[in-house]
Each structure stands twice: as C-alpha cells, then as structure tokens.
Amino acid sequence: MNRRNFLSRALAMAPVFLLSSPTALLARLEKRSLSFYHTHTLKKLSLVYFQNGHYIPNALSRINHFLKDFRTGDIHSIDPTLLDILYDLRQAVGSEESFEVISGYRSPQTNTMLKGKSGGVASHSLHMSGKAIDVRLPSVNTGRLHRIAMAFQRGGVGYYPQSDFIHMDTGHVRTW
Numbered sequence: 001m002n003r004r005n006f007l008s009r010a011l012a013m014a015p016v017f018l019l020s021s022p023t024a025l026l027a028r029l030e031k032r033s034l035s036f037y038h039t040h041t042l043k044k045l046s047l048v049y050f051q052n053g054h055y056i057p058n059a060l061s062r063i064n065h066f067l068k069d070f071r072t073g074d075i076h077s078i079d080p081t082l083l084d085i086l087y088d089l090r091q092a093v094g095s096e097e098s099f100e101v102i103s104g105y106r107s108p109q110t111n112t113m114l115k116g117k118s119g120g121v122a123s124h125s126l127h128m129s130g131k132a133i134d135v136r137l138p139s140v141n142t143g144r145l146h147r148i149a150m151a152f153q154r155g156g157v158g159y160y161p162q163s164d165f166i167h168m169d170t171g172h173v174r175t176w
Contacts (some may be wrong), residue, residue, distance in 0.1 A: 030051075031050065032049060032050035032051070032083075032087045033046065033047060033049065033087075034046070034047065034049060034063075034086055034087060034099070035096075035097070036098055036099050036101050037098040037099070037100050037101065038066065038104075039100050039101060040070050040102075041070050045062065045063070045066045047059045047062060049063060050084075050087075060077075060078070063078055063083065064078050064105075064130075066104075067130075067133070068105055069104075069106055069107040071107070071109075071110045071113075072107045074105070074107040076107075076128075076129070076130040077130050078131075078133075079130055079131045079170050082155075082168065082170050085154050085168055085170070086133070086135070093137065093148060095137050095139065097137055097138060097139060099135040100135060100136050100137070100138060100165075101134070101135055102134040102135065102163070104127070106125060106128055108128055111123075111125050111127065111128050120160075126156070126171050127169075132168065132169035133167070134165050135168070136166065142161065142166060143159065143161065145166055146159040149168055153173050155171055155172070156168070156169040156171050156175070156176075157174075157175050158176045
C-alpha cells in the first residue's frame with residue numbers, strides 16, 4: 001500500500017472513529033468549573049479549571065492558592081483528580097452552588113497540631129500532599145453527599161455528621 005492509499009483510507013475512516021468514540025470527543029470538548037467558599041478565610045473562588053481536553057495551568061495555580069493552609073500560608077499543588085471528583089459530585093447532585101471548604105491543603109505543622117486536638121486526624125493525612133479536601137454543599141444533605149461520593153469508588157470518603165462535612169481524597173478506596 002502506498003502513502004496516498006494509506007492516507008485516503010485513514011481519512012475515510014475518520015468519521016467512523018469519531019462516531020464510534022463519542023465519549024472521547026465529549027471529554028475533549030467538556031468544560032469543567034468549580035466554585036468554592038472557604039469557611040475559615042471567607043473567600044470565594046469560581047473558575048473553569050479544565051477545557052478543550054486540558055487542565056488550565058493558571059486555574060490550577062489559583063486553586064492551589066485558594067486551598068492553601070490558611071494557618072501557615074503554605075501552598076501545595078492540589079491533585080487535579082480531586083477536582084474532577086468534586087466536579088462529578090456536584091454534577092451528580094445537580095447543584096451549581098459553591099462547595100464550602102473546611103480544609104484543603106494542610107502543612108505538616110498544621111496536621112500535627114490538629115492531630116493533637118482530635119483523634120480523627122491521620123498522621124500521614126492526604127491533606128498534606130494536596131490529595132484530600134473536607135467540604136459540604138449547603139443545600140445538599142451531607143449524608144446524601146457522602147453516599148453519592150462513596151458510590152463513585154474513586155478514593156477515600158469520610159463522613160463527619162457532627163461537623164456537617166465529608167472528607168474526600170484520591171487515595172485507596174475506603175470509607176469511614
């Protein structure tokens with residue numbers, strides 16, 4: 001087969017490929033956005049963080065800054081997979097409202113301090129690597145939010161009914 005025949009066949013197959021893979025095409029066209037309200041700093045952030053098949057570096061940087069350790073000011077990269085879980089959770093509950101953030105990134109110093117105050121803080125918390133977040137959606141029952149997040153089977157999900165928030169991370173699938 002010469003190059004001309006190969007190219008002709010490849011171009012002829014392009015529509016078949018696009019029709020057979022609508023999910024891949026939609027993923028490239030999808031725009032993902034999130035909104036946050038930080039319960040400790042009282043700051044808000046709304047932005048598109050993914051578009052045209054790519055994460056937007058400036059948006060990720062703004063999220064890293066927003067979810068910094070508010071006690072120390074330390075900033076750490078937030079795992080984009082965690083953002084995708086939040087996006088999917090908000091889609092699953094049919095909400096456009098802001099996530100209320102209780103805790104994003106935690107420096108080792110903050111984690112040690114919190115562990116000293118509560119037995120519910122892990123020594124090697126995924127908050128310290130930007131792979132965990134504690135949130136709630138004000139108009140969604142937190143128990144329901146927890147059940148939906150657990151059904152995703154995409155990481156750890158904890159439920160803290162007394163404090164009215166859930167923990168989500170990108171570690172191994174587990175619940176508490």
